[in-house]
Amino acid sequence: MREDELDRIDEEARQRGISREELLKRAAVAGLALAGSGGLAQIARAGIAATPKRGGQFRVGVAGGSSSDIIDGQDIVTNPDQARLMAGFETLVGFDKNFKLKFNGLAEELSPNKKGDVWTIRVRHGIEFHNGKTLGAEDVIYSLHRLIDPKLKLFGGAALSSVNPHGMKKLDKRTVRLHLKHPDATILDALGQYVAGIVPVGYSPHAIGKAKPNVGTGPYKLKSFTPGQQSVHVRNPNYWRHGQPYFDGVVIIDFPDDTARVNALLGGQVDAITNIPPAQVGIVNGRSGRKVLESPTAQWTPLCMRVDTAPFNDARVRKAMRLIADRPQMVKQALSGHGHVGNDMYAPFDTAYDHALPQRHQDIAQAKSLLKAAGQTHLTVDLQSTNGALGMNEGAQVFAQQARAAGVKVNVKILDSGTFYGAQYLKWPFSTDFWGTRNYLSQVAAGSIPTSPYNETHWPDAADRKFLTLYREALRTINRKKRYEIEHEMMKLEYDHGGYIIWGFSNFLDGYNTKLRGLVPGWKGVMQLNNFGSGFRTFWFG
Amino acid sequence: MSTVAAGFERARGIVPRPRGVWGFVLRRVLLGLLTLFLVSIVVFAATQTLPGDAARAFLGRNATPESLATLRKQLHLNEPVVSQYLHWLGGIFRGDLGNSLTGSQQPVTSVIGARIENSGVLMLIAAVISVPLSIALGAIAARRRDGVFDHTTSIVLLALAALPEFVTAILLVVLLGTSLFHFLPPVSLIPPGGHPWNYPKELVLPVIALVFAVTPYIARIMRASMIEVLESDYVEMARLKGLREQTVLWRHALPNGIAPAIQVIALNLAYLAGGIVVVEFVFAYPGIGRAFVGAVHNRDLPTVQALGILIAAAYVFLNVAADVATILVSPRLRTSLK
Numbered sequence: 001m002r003e004d005e006l007d008r009i010d011e012e013a014r015q016r017g018i019s020r021e022e023l024l025k026r027a028a029v030a031g032l033a034l035a036g037s038g039g040l041a042q043i044a045r046a047g048i049a050a051t052p053k054r055g056g057q058f059r060v061g062v063a064g065g066s067s068s069d070i071i072d073g074q075d076i077v078t079n080p081d082q083a084r085l086m087a088g089f090e091t092l093v094g095f096d097k098n099f100k101l102k103f104n105g106l107a108e109e110l111s112p113n114k115k116g117d118v119w120t121i122r123v124r125h126g127i128e129f130h131n132g133k134t135l136g137a138e139d140v141i142y143s144l145h146r147l148i149d150p151k152l153k154l155f156g157g158a159a160l161s162s163v164n165p166h167g168m169k170k171l172d173k174r175t176v177r178l179h180l181k182h183p184d185a186t187i188l189d190a191l192g193q194y195v196a197g198i199v200p201v202g203y204s205p206h207a208i209g210k211a212k213p214n215v216g217t218g219p220y221k222l223k224s225f226t227p228g229q230q231s232v233h234v235r236n237p238n239y240w241r242h243g244q245p246y247f248d249g250v251v252i253i254d255f256p257d258d259t260a261r262v263n264a265l266l267g268g269q270v271d272a273i274t275n276i277p278p279a280q281v282g283i284v285n286g287r288s289g290r291k292v293l294e295s296p297t298a299q300w301t302p303l304c305m306r307v308d309t310a311p312f313n314d315a316r317v318r319k320a321m322r323l324i325a326d327r328p329q330m331v332k333q334a335l336s337g338h339g340h341v342g343n344d345m346y347a348p349f350d351t352a353y354d355h356a357l358p359q360r361h362q363d364i365a366q367a368k369s370l371l372k373a374a375g376q377t378h379l380t381v382d383l384q385s386t387n388g389a390l391g392m393n394e395g396a397q398v399f400a401q402q403a404r405a406a407g408v409k410v411n412v413k414i415l416d417s418g419t420f421y422g423a424q425y426l427k428w429p430f431s432t433d434f435w436g437t438r439n440y441l442s443q444v445a446a447g448s449i450p451t452s453p454y455n456e457t458h459w460p461d462a463a464d465r466k467f468l469t470l471y472r473e474a475l476r477t478i479n480r481k482k483r484y485e486i487e488h489e490m491m492k493l494e495y496d497h498g499g500y501i502i503w504g505f506s507n508f509l510d511g512y513n514t515k516l517r518g519l520v521p522g523w524k525g526v527m528q529l530n531n532f533g534s535g536f537r538t539f540w541f542g
Numbered sequence: 543m544s545t546v547a548a549g550f551e552r553a554r555g556i557v558p559r560p561r562g563v564w565g566f567v568l569r570r571v572l573l574g575l576l577t578l579f580l581v582s583i584v585v586f587a588a589t590q591t592l593p594g595d596a597a598r599a600f601l602g603r604n605a606t607p608e609s610l611a612t613l614r615k616q617l618h619l620n621e622p623v624v625s626q627y628l629h630w631l632g633g634i635f636r637g638d639l640g641n642s643l644t645g646s647q648q649p650v651t652s653v654i655g656a657r658i659e660n661s662g663v664l665m666l667i668a669a670v671i672s673v674p675l676s677i678a679l680g681a682i683a684a685r686r687r688d689g690v691f692d693h694t695t696s697i698v699l700l701a702l703a704a705l706p707e708f709v710t711a712i713l714l715v716v717l718l719g720t721s722l723f724h725f726l727p728p729v730s731l732i733p734p735g736g737h738p739w740n741y742p743k744e745l746v747l748p749v750i751a752l753v754f755a756v757t758p759y760i761a762r763i764m765r766a767s768m769i770e771v772l773e774s775d776y777v778e779m780a781r782l783k784g785l786r787e788q789t790v791l792w793r794h795a796l797p798n799g800i801a802p803a804i805q806v807i808a809l810n811l812a813y814l815a816g817g818i819v820v821v822e823f824v825f826a827y828p829g830i831g832r833a834f835v836g837a838v839h840n841r842d843l844p845t846v847q848a849l850g851i852l853i854a855a856a857y858v859f860l861n862v863a864a865d866v867a868t869i870l871v872s873p874r875l876r877t878s879l880k
Contacts (some may be wrong), residue, residue, distance in 0.1 A: 036848035066644065066836035066837075066839060066840050067642055067646030067653055067833070067836055067837065067840065067842065068642045068840050068842070068844070153606070153609075224734070224735075226734035226735075227644070228832075228836055229733075229734050229828055230731075230733060230734065230832070254837075255826060256823075256832075256835070256836065257823050257824065257826060259712065259824065260728075260729045260823070260824060260825065260826035261826075263715055263719060263720050263728035263729050264727065264728065264729040264731070264826070266719075266720040266721075267719050267720050267724065267727055267729065268724075269727055269728070269729055269731055416597035418598070418600075418841060422598055422599070423598070444867060
């Protein structure tokens, strides 16, 4: 089934207030030729090819983790926290393997009014939390309140700034009416992010010893948890998705050390691991019974130029710096080739992404003439970086080498993270940083407008109101086609004048034992291992 | 100069100085406590009072004015340095090491309690194996000086001594865990709540790595000191009296040869307390080493301080124990204290 068809079905489903699956089911029952390209047959074939089996204890080694680990349906601190959240909690809507929004979550309906400022949320019938409570409207209201509570500073709260805390109303047992402060076309993205988990009324994971269990609606219940070491999860017998999950239990183990993690996979002590160092990919693939799963991401480690500070307040200097970057070489050296070339634009998975923007290539001659015109022939700049994510320090160093050809001297200063993220963070004139996979407008809210929590480049220029006007217009535009046009205009502004040098996107490199089934290569995930198997419910042992 | 010396003499006369072996032990223990006190100042100064804001370092990208203020209050960063230190030191004596800054903010004692057991078991097994082994190796090598055994052990031990323990650890994993053979687990996953002695297979590789790390030094000093003893007059005398060579070696020579080695044993066991950090990290062994690395990474000050003082205490304890043991095994020193 082609993507645009799925889109069309989603759109239709939304208008009718039902899910895509339901629409397909009804279509199939009615014998309608809805999927003209033979999509249904394709789905059926895939189903036959892989019949999942039940049973077994799945052990996964996740990179990172420490005593700062937490389990919270709406918050994370470390990488293993993401895996634990996925095992226990679910969102109203979700993303599929192409990073497209799907009505496959707890909500059977999530539809806007014409203007886009009032949304109706109806959750599915008969879903239970791990403690037996039936999911209802009051839980959705509580979850949203908790997400946007400024005191809790939860990870997912920033994207939901349009939600009016006094504008939530319970219509019936399963239905909530959500009044927004202003029309917001990104609300579905915000509710679909994995940290927007739905938790029961009164939920509070930190209330130790109180009768407030750490429960969600997810495929596995939490059995035990020791921060910095491991957590044990058991199958949720009342899980609402038919037949899932397949494992009896899941053990999520912290592995801060790369070597130990790979050794545990090779030695058969775990069934899958995340984050294989690029240098070890060959070793894992060369072993019988072990394989590397490579998935593209929209994660990026940009070089950030402050558009309001010399020398980068001159747009010619910014453009020259962007022309200095030899992106394919940066991906090859900084990411050992496990990534994709960037085009100074984020959100490549977004259907709104403008693929018509010409790919920027290295052009030293033009860079030199731009620098000359700006009076910066012998430019010397400090580039601050830290070991925050793969590609930050590496990208900075490769760029510094490339800059020499244009007569620009880049002094890479690698700081410890305390200093980097200290008082000077977001004030460095030239620095690296890292970002996860997001859609365009959500990313703008997070990093490209004055109210963003992490706007390294101080974009847009204070005198230029155009970008902000377009942004507000895009938020108000519920019609997808019209909104994409506005978003393309915004992207063009950033592509021409912005402060980011976005040279590439890194791939996830995960390893698994080949007895593990259900893994999908090329999954455009936000998290490793196919978003941790959507909570370890899509994997099974063959 | 002479008045000062006289003053000391008077002071000695007034304050009765404990004599004998027990007096010596008492003095060493008191000196050990003084050392620990000084160490506590260094640990505290190095973590909490150096330039740079400890609260900001911990919060990093998530720092907000409110969270900074809360954390500064929790760590007493707003108080004068001396009062911060006294607060912390007082806590140690009450068994209150503060709360970990991370996650659910549990007391440090409960965070590191199980870790101490795990590391303790690992160190103990390593010590129980490596100490007798290295003494025996050293003694036999000395007895068969310049023989095949002596040369072989010399070369092997030198090679092991030259390799840092993370290299030997990784070689062991490659050899026995992942690549050549597969009969031992390459990482030591001891689940929380489990006791390490219930997972003997998981202990093998880390124990071997630690034994390899300390045995060479002890064996070499043992060999040198035994050679000296075996050439001494009283050993000659024993041999002339017609005692069996085994008896001469183990009953008469060894007790004297071991005295210099005791200090080296203590230093190496103390080194285990620090070296265990690296070995635990390689094997993902849930001990204080990994906790220490994690705490430093997270800038979790209370945990770093607690583990720093704990490892220092292990050093001091082992050194005091070594001094006392040296006295007890050498009659000459023992009698000179009387």
